[in-house]
Amino acid sequence: MNFIDEYRDKNTILAFKKLIEKELKKPVNIMEICGGHTHSIMKFALPSILPKEINFVHGPGCPVCVMPRTRIDMAIKLASMPSSIFCTLGDLLRVPGSTISLLELRAKGGDVRALYSPLEVLKIAEQNPEKTIIFFAIGFETTTPMSALLLEKVIEKGLKNVFFHINHITVPAPIHAIMNDENVKIDAFLGPSHVSVITGYELYKPIAQKYYTPIAVSGFEPVDIMQSVLNIVRQENAGTYEVYNQYSRAVSAKGNERAQELVKRYFTSCDFEFRGLGMIADSGLKLKDEFASYDAEKVFDCNVQSKNESKACICGSILRGIAKPYDCKVFGKACTPKTPVGSCMVSGEGACAAYYKYSKVN
Structure with a gap:
């Protein structure tokens, strides 16, 4: 196993697709916490492979993006x-x-x-x-x-x-903040993989239990994500709220x-x-x-007087999981990787950068 080809195998991906289509009973909003997952989801066109009832919501997992x-x-x-x-x-x-x-x-x-x-x-x-x-x-x-x-x-x-x-910064605190926002509807999470190598997956158990949200700690390859989505669908059907360690080849309980x-x-x-x-x-x-x-x-003196963000930029809403890059009026127009208006277009883990790079909009 070389940890690349096997996790990008077309037949395996399609097999997971069939299982998800067969077992899916209701729409599921899945927030991927890590920006690396956002890029994989877009790069491998997973939204076009999965049923439309699987809705990926982008979270605050890009450290450059969330810097105020x-x-x-x-x-x-x-x-x-x-x-x-x-x-x-x-x-x-x-x-x-x-x-x-x-x-x-x-x-x-x-x-x-x-x-x-x-x-x-x-x-x-x-x-x-x-x-x-x-x-x-x-x-x-x-x-x-x-x-x-x-x-x-x-x-x-x-x-x-x-x-x-x-x-x-740490992962759990902003997730609590998002889940306590009445405007956000998240049914489950793709847990971050690299973070979890350090922290261990047990860190997310209180989140899963408090908000009744399944969490699948997932690798970055398409097979990883498809397997994680299948687990989330099965947990939604069973009414369970557990932390599933899909990325067991790198992540342990204690980290x-x-x-x-x-x-x-x-x-x-x-x-x-x-x-x-x-x-x-x-x-x-x-x-x-x-x-x-x-x-x-x-x-040193680090006191600064900062100007407000551009009113045209909706990075804040994207990072809160209540908007997507397509919802932004300047996305792909005034705001591009060469002329970024907001941080989500700048970082290699930013949602806007992922949509711009892998979508057909540009």
């Missing part, structure tokens, strides 16, 4: 400091701030660098001891251990010119406990503002007080 403009403006302010080298993920560079994006700032001479790995910061810091290195840490539970490891290495090496702007302990060593929970969802209690992470000397928000 205030956090983007903070990044731009830090990157604009004369002595700074600003380091972060590549997708973030194109998200529009109030007046400029990080990519535009770099074009004007700012030292803004896109990293493949957070550990690249160590070499950059050692090669530029006179510079202030800002690492804009972003992501769900998948990437948080790498930020923790980077901090550990910075401390071990005695580097005094590295500072962290923490924007790490990566060593990574979890590393995160607990350096981080504690905090409230965090999500684009489209607002401030959510205990949805983010911040550095513990004993590591305040590495915290960019405490060492």
